[in-house]
Amino acid sequence: MPVHKVQGYIRQCLDSLLDPDLPNLEVIAVDDASPDGCGEILDEFAERDSRVKVRHLTENVGLGHARNVGLDMATGDYVWFFDSDDYATEGAVKAICERLAETRPDVLMFDYARAYWNGKVKRSIINYLFREPPAPDVFTLEERPSVLEMMMTAWNRAIRREFLLDLGLRFSGGYYEDVNVTYPILMAAERLSLLDRVCYIYRQRRRGAITRTTGAKHFDAFAQYDRIFAFMDQMGPKADQFRELMFNRTIWHLLVIIERGDRVHPSENERFFAEMSKTYNRYRPEGHVPPDDKPLLAEKHRLIQKNDYRGFQRLGPGSVKAKAKKPARKANNLRKRGLLYSKSVAKDRYYQMQRRLPIDENLAVFAAYWYRGYACNPAAIYEKTRELAPHIRCVWIVKPGARKSMPEGVDYVVAGGAEYYRTLARAKYFVNNVNFPDHLVKRPGQVHLMTQHGTPLKKMGLDQMEYPVGANDMDFKALITRSDRWDYLVSSNPLSTEAWERGFPCKYEMLEIGYPRNDRLVTATDEERARLRAEIGIPEGATAILYAPTHRDYQRRYSPMFDIGKVVEQLGQDHVLLLRAHYYYKIKNMAADLGWPEGRVIDVSGHRSVEELSIASDALLTDYSSIMFDYANLDRPIVIYANDWETYKLTRGVNFDLTATPPGVVATTETELVDAFVSRAAWSDTAQKAREAFRARFCPWDDGHAAERAVRRLFLGEQVPNPPA
Structure with a gap:
């Protein structure tokens, strides 16, 4: 192999x-x-x-x-x-x-x-x-x-x-x-x-x-078939019975190469045809008759024998194929006969007009989580861009409801407005952790950086096709069309590189640079940690457990996988649970609504930064969320609650067996979950060794400089270590 x-x-x-x-x-x-x-x-x-x-x-x-x-x-x-x-x-x-x-x-x-x-x-x-x-x-x-x-x-x-x-x-x-x-x-x-x-x-x-792949290497075929006929010559008369069939197979294959249109460059077609003619006349068996039961093929044989490339071209379909370009769809496909100017048509016309104007070489668009706000890898890259490339004007795109959450001093436009379309049309750079909407038209000269937003324990991209529950009627053709816009794709670790190449087989440059959002975890200080704990309201001396579960594709709505109130009571007064529900769910103060112990379950689902929550906490409790890969950088206890691991594997698909190589303790029942913290098993030497091995495997490039590498590659055009030494 x-x-x-x-x-x-x-x-x-x-x-x-x-x-x-x-x-x-x-x-x-x-x-x-x-x-x-x-x-x-x-x-x-x-x-x-x-x-x-x-x-x-x-x-x-x-x-x-x-x-x-x-x-x-x-x-x-x-x-x-x-x-x-x-x-x-x-x-x-x-x-x-x-x-x-x-x-x-x-x-x-x-x-x-x-x-x-x-x-x-x-x-x-x-x-x-x-x-x-x-x-x-x-x-x-x-x-x-x-x-x-x-x-x-x-x-x-x-x-x-x-x-x-x-x-x-x-x-x-x-x-x-x-x-x-x-x-x-x-x-x-x-x-x-x-x-x-x-x-x-x-x-x-x-x-x-x-x-x-189009190129001159396809001419190698002639030497390969020369070797076959030389072998037949060495066999002597025994090979004569195979010459007719072998000759026909040779010409068939050479025709496939020249007629496909994506192998021999058009400028080389005539030379390839001439070589094919030489091969034809060199190895044509005595008494060979073109296959008259297939008139078009027989005519091709005759033209090849005579080296009549012009005649071969005139055969039309079935001969040399040029790469046909599909007629471009009219951009203004929203206007129908009798339709008056609607808002959508007006926006589309405005967007078309803006796309005819010059690209602003110093304008960059940032977005995260379908315009939900300022977060994740794009936020880390944004902050480093302002430091290292101040000539770049950075603009975020947000939904109307996210305007209040934007940090002071961060420039933004609201999705759907005129300024939004102008920015999409004129910006040079685009940075996002998910795909931009289908209506975005990537102009020649625009550059897209996709950061993704987690290490893929679960199957992603085309890998999801084998898991219809997780795919949830996804349009994979549209997904790949959107992904074809990427010029750069960030990888956080070797597993991610493997999964991205397989799940998104598009033409981009893989940036194996670590995760920009993890820079903050690597460089966090004790002073920052103390400040964040006070802001969140973590009691002095309490063990703060960050509980961040992932989304279940087989569930209609969020449902805790264990009795949170009961578990918190068993953990004791010196433990606090920071509940971070998955962003798919619209939840308001779940702790209060469900009557969980006041002050002991702090709902932080709406907190501005999961990185800050990680820094403030003492341990992580999760299931299959990608937060575990980020949190491992902190070298703090991690407990995996895997009560439905088999179901999750079957419905979502996974890239490795988490239960075999976990970042710490694995619990499958509430009793085991409570014991992992009460007995301090999560802090044991065994758990630490597992965490060290996990961190070595999945955090090899997180050194606090991932965002810098992204900025230097994207905005400054520098080559960066890939992966970092």
């Missing part, structure tokens, strides 16, 4: 292969000098599973040569070359092993399905080849030549290792590196077998697929 820049997918890949019932399995992962976190992830798997062998290369050698490195390391009877951003279906590895044991072939072919970024999974369109006509358990290519028409990749077949080594075949460099292995082994094999089962999921990544 060659591994390079797939940190968002490699865990699923390895998990799909490491069947616990197969002790003799050997997974060889070749870290092809991957610049991201792949190497560390591989080492993590190897440490806990002896079946995983890792080789770290010091230089990037490419997919083909990395496969050769893995082949040289292999000791098994059979080898399966696997791409590290794909994954095996459930039970596939075991099914393949059983079929190999039954038939002992030189090559076993099995089926695959394509998994698209929008959640669609589609079996290969040639799956009928596994069944028509019914194949014997073992056969040769001469007996079933249609096998040569199957996908020519390395990952849809298991190969007897000694057979491959004896042939002397090696994967080559460049694009299409596997065809000069995958075709010849079928011709040379004395025993072929089929497994009519989808074993492999071929991920159609939205971006990052090498062979769907």
Whole structure:
């Protein structure tokens, strides 16, 4: 398994292969000098599973040569070359092993399905080849030549290792590196077998697929097919029976490359066609007749043979495709026949007009939580911008109801007004911890920084497609369209980087800089802590527990997961609970409404800053909220109340098992919850060691300078350590 820049997918890949019932399995992962976190992830798997062998290369050698490195390391009877951003279906590895044991072939072919970024999974369109006509358990290519028409990749077949080594075949460099292995082994094999089962999921990544990248590397295909025909020459007369079919497959593939429109650059099409003509005339079998049952294809063959590129162009659809640009929708799509000027049409016209005016190079827009107010990472970046880039004029966007909460001296506009649309149209920079609304049109030259607002314990973005309860009818296409506006995306830790790359496969620069909002936690002083405790009303000498639960997608309204009044009574007079309900819920003074002990439960749901609440508290009580990752920076006790962990996993989806690697004590009942504080287990050495390990894993970049790094990269154009040393 060659591994390079797939940190968002490699865990699923390895998990799909490491069947616990197969002790003799050997997974060889070749870290092809991957610049991201792949190497560390591989080492993590190897440490806990002896079946995983890792080789770290010091230089990037490419997919083909990395496969050769893995082949040289292999000791098994059979080898399966696997791409590290794909994954095996459930039970596939075991099914393949059983079929190999039954038939002992030189090559076993099995089926695959394509998994698209929008959640669609589609079996290969040639799956009928596994069944028509019914194949014997073992056969040769001469007996079933249609096998040569199957996908020519390395990952849809298991190969007897000694057979491959004896042939002397090696994967080559460049694009299409596997065809000069995958075709010849079928011709040379004395025993072929089929497994009519989808074993492999071929991920159609939205971006990052090498062979769907336009460039001159696609000319590598000619050298790869030269190698195949050279191998056939070495085979002698035995290969003659395959030349017609192999020739047709070659021309078919070269046509796919030139006709796709996203591989060969338009300026290179004529040169590619000329090379295709040379290949055609060099390897055309004696007596070859173009496929007359397909007139258009037959005509293409004739044009290729004559190197008539102009005639090929005239064929129209089905020949070279230029990237068609969809006609732009008229911006003023709100005006209908007979409709008088409404407020929405007037705003839209005004917004259009403002977008035709120059961009203000020193104007920056800040927003947080769907315009709820001044908060989170954008607030931290805003404050550092005023210090380091005072030439930038910073304007916040807020809802009408949030105006009173804005700090004194902070400039803002109210969403929906004329000044709001003018600011959206003219600003150079945009900073938000959620997406801006769909009506925002990103102009050329505008720059967007997405900070997100928490480390993703739960599934996010496209990962939510497998969890419909959590997705709640989300329009994923619209989500990705909004995310395509990002130029920069902040990551707080390696887990976040993996999740963001997988959940938001868009073209942005990942800023692995830590969380700006956590700067304040790292730099907090005793004086600040004392001041905040007094402001909040925490009694002198009391243990203040910040209770910050997360939202439950399977609940209609907020419902405490334990009897807060009862638990507070059991904690004793020297404990105070600071209740911070999730921002999804509109709650006013819940403590008073429900009759909880006066002065012992302080409702801080409306407090201006969760960072201030964290600094003021002595311990954190949460469930699956991302606040735990921030709070770990304070090195104070954390208790996880996981009474519905299994339900949460099934309905929302998670990126790791929190109960296996918690930041402290895990409680699943009210009794355990109370005991974690009363017995001081949350302050124990065991809890501290767990917290230290958690902090090392999830807070490696929080050093108090994350906001500075964001400002220097976004507003000052400086390169910053990524991640920080």
